[in-house]
Amino acid sequence: MLLEISAFLVLEKLILVAIILGISLFIAMYSTYAERKLAAFIQDRRGPNRAGIFGILQPLADGGKLFFKEEIIPEYANKFLFILGPAIFMITACMTSAVIPWGSTLHIFGKDISLQVADVNIGILYIFGVVSLGVYGIMVGGWASNNKYSLLGTIRAASQIISYELAMGLSLIALLMITGSLSLKDIVEQQSHGVWYIVYQPIGFLIFLVCAFAECNRTPFDLAECDSELVMGFHTEYSSMKLGFYLFAEYINMFISSAVMVTLYFGGYNFPGMHSLHVSPNTLTILGVIAFFVKIFIFLFFFIWVRWTVPRFRYDQLMKLGWKMLIPLAILNLLITGALMLYLHH
Amino acid sequence: MSLPTILFWILAVISILSAIGVVVAKNPVHSVLLLIVTFFTITGFYILLNAQFLAVVHIIVYAGAIMVLFLFVIMLMNLNASGEPQKNNLVKFAGVVAGGLLLIVLVAALKKADTGMLIQGSTNIGLIQNLGKVLFKDFVLPFEVSSILFLSAMIGAIVIGKKD
Amino acid sequence: MPIQNYIWLSIALFSIGVIGVLIRRNAIVIFMCIELMLNAVNLLLVAFSKYHHDASAQIFVFFIMVVAAAEVSVGLAIIVMVYRHTKSVDVNILNRLKN
Numbered sequence: 001m002l003l004e005i006s007a008f009l010v011l012e013k014l015i016l017v018a019i020i021l022g023i024s025l026f027i028a029m030y031s032t033y034a035e036r037k038l039a040a041f042i043q044d045r046r047g048p049n050r051a052g053i054f055g056i057l058q059p060l061a062d063g064g065k066l067f068f069k070e071e072i073i074p075e076y077a078n079k080f081l082f083i084l085g086p087a088i089f090m091i092t093a094c095m096t097s098a099v100i101p102w103g104s105t106l107h108i109f110g111k112d113i114s115l116q117v118a119d120v121n122i123g124i125l126y127i128f129g130v131v132s133l134g135v136y137g138i139m140v141g142g143w144a145s146n147n148k149y150s151l152l153g154t155i156r157a158a159s160q161i162i163s164y165e166l167a168m169g170l171s172l173i174a175l176l177m178i179t180g181s182l183s184l185k186d187i188v189e190q191q192s193h194g195v196w197y198i199v200y201q202p203i204g205f206l207i208f209l210v211c212a213f214a215e216c217n218r219t220p221f222d223l224a225e226c227d228s229e230l231v232m233g234f235h236t237e238y239s240s241m242k243l244g245f246y247l248f249a250e251y252i253n254m255f256i257s258s259a260v261m262v263t264l265y266f267g268g269y270n271f272p273g274m275h276s277l278h279v280s281p282n283t284l285t286i287l288g289v290i291a292f293f294v295k296i297f298i299f300l301f302f303f304i305w306v307r308w309t310v311p312r313f314r315y316d317q318l319m320k321l322g323w324k325m326l327i328p329l330a331i332l333n334l335l336i337t338g339a340l341m342l343y344l345h346h
Numbered sequence: 347m348s349l350p351t352i353l354f355w356i357l358a359v360i361s362i363l364s365a366i367g368v369v370v371a372k373n374p375v376h377s378v379l380l381l382i383v384t385f386f387t388i389t390g391f392y393i394l395l396n397a398q399f400l401a402v403v404h405i406i407v408y409a410g411a412i413m414v415l416f417l418f419v420i421m422l423m424n425l426n427a428s429g430e431p432q433k434n435n436l437v438k439f440a441g442v443v444a445g446g447l448l449l450i451v452l453v454a455a456l457k458k459a460d461t462g463m464l465i466q467g468s469t470n471i472g473l474i475q476n477l478g479k480v481l482f483k484d485f486v487l488p489f490e491v492s493s494i495l496f497l498s499a500m501i502g503a504i505v506i507g508k509k510d
Numbered sequence: 511m512p513i514q515n516y517i518w519l520s521i522a523l524f525s526i527g528v529i530g531v532l533i534r535r536n537a538i539v540i541f542m543c544i545e546l547m548l549n550a551v552n553l554l555l556v557a558f559s560k561y562h563h564d565a566s567a568q569i570f571v572f573f574i575m576v577v578a579a580a581e582v583s584v585g586l587a588i589i590v591m592v593y594r595h596t597k598s599v600d601v602n603i604l605n606r607l608k609n
Contacts, residue, residue: 132410
């Protein structure tokens with residue numbers, strides 16, 4: 001039963017939630033640093049190097065600056081909704097991590113502790129639901145600012161996110177037809193003994209990747225906040241830590257979508273040769289977690305690399321790509337997958 | 347009282363209050379946001395009733411798509427509280443009385459109904475495997491018809507919304 | 511928990527929806543009240559599905575959601591067109607159709 005829970009389980013899950021939240025905040029913080037350093041490397045500069053050795057304390061300095069800046073709420077803004085917007089955006093960004101399997105089980109104190117907060121049987125749909133709620137953070141915040149640029153940025157961002165969710169869902173259905181399960185844990189376990197699903201679903205992965213870029217508002221799809229036309233998009237009027245929340249949540253989204261992609265297509269916490277290693281189960285689990293994070297870091301690097309390499313799309317190009325290319329491609333991928341599955345089944 | 351019962355009453359109070367808020371809020375944006383709160387409480391009821399799949403689909407369809415469309419349209423029209431003409435108080439009073447009478451009639455009709463208790467404990471009828479089997483075995487034809495309905499709605503919306 | 515709790519709750523939500531349709535003039539709010547009524551029905555169907563241990567009711571909810579989504583897409587398109595012509599979403603303006 002859903003609601004029969006023991007105190008020990010609650011404690012275990014609370015600790016796990018705290019650790020995962022801490023790690024995702026920490027990684028989000030340092031991906032800002034990584035972004036600036038990589039941008040500097042690509043543009044042949046030095047990047048931040050004043051705070052600490054190699055500028056390693058730069059994210060802390062940025063965070064401190066955002067905390068102590070003056071907080072301005074515009075006079076004609078709707079105060080409650082103005083505060084609610086960034087809160088929703090941040091909460092939905094953090095909530096997705098609950099169903100991601102960060103590792104297999106650990107044996108501590110004679111108990112099996114699963115490194116996944118909740119193994120719900122509809123895990124991937126849960127992620128979809130939470131991601132689709134994130135758009136409210138943008139819409140509420142942008143509307144409450146009572147500013148033309150904010151409103152335009154909001155409408156752009158929201159229609160972009162809704163449009164790309166469709167292609168994302170369609171590309172996932174092809175994968176789910178192969179897995180036969182919506183639980184992320186099952187999907188990872190299936191990849192433990194077979195090949196990774198990227199082999200079966202290269203087109204699906206490509207569509208998912210493009211959509212993930214669009215969902216995270218990353219360049220080449222960062223039209224929501226294009227500085228050149230819309231000042232800052234939906235968070236034009238925000239300052240201080242509320243702005244910090246918006247910026248920060250985008251990095252958390254980036255981290256989580258990398259984690260989802262690794263889970264679905266790149267074997268999650270599995271790594272090649274893990275079954276031939278003769279180590280204790282606990283060590284294997286920890287190695288798996290490390291492998292998972294290494295894969296995530298590769299994706300984060302890719303996200304940043306693309307930002308400083310590919311120029312921005314125009315808005316009509318973005319919509320054309322989403323509706324006229326990705327969705328038909330995803331449907332085609334779905335049909336081919338279904339046909340192949342039927343053919344191989346007989 | 348057991349935990350599900352307590353949760354039921356908390357959710358029931360929130361859902362009724364926010365539903366009233368939808369009706370009385372002056373600003374349409376507030377109506378939309380309160381309706382989203384109502385939908386969240388309904389999702390909570392679905393989870394209490396072990397319909398996990400419907401709960402998530404409800405979030406994705408209603409909160410994630412339908413209400414975003416509403417919000418979108420309201421933002422594009424830039425409606426605000428002052429713009430809406432109010433019905434006069436007599437009509438409002440008559441509306442409330444009519445609705446209240448409907449409530450009373452329904453309650454009176456169902457008061458003596460022979461009903462029992464909901465079985466506590468988990469059932470697996472709300473799981474996706476089970477629903478999928480029922481949907482594609484017993485309800486295949488309605489399912490296909492509903493896809494045609496969707497297609498026609500999509501085309502209809504485009505035809506209506508097109509600038510001519 | 512008696513199933514009647516769910517019956518009373520969905521009756522209340524449905525009646526609130528009806529009152530909303532009767533007393534508001536903003537077409538979008540009326541539309542939202544219709545969604546509220548549909549959801550009250552959905553809730554009752556899911557409760558009955560658990561009560562009778564039958565999955566068909568949940569499939570009905572599924573179809574109601576489908577119909578609601580289709581209805582919203584067409585309905586909002588109509589409202590947007592009305593707004594484009596009259597600069598208002600007041601339902602009382604629509605009685606001018608007769609001219």
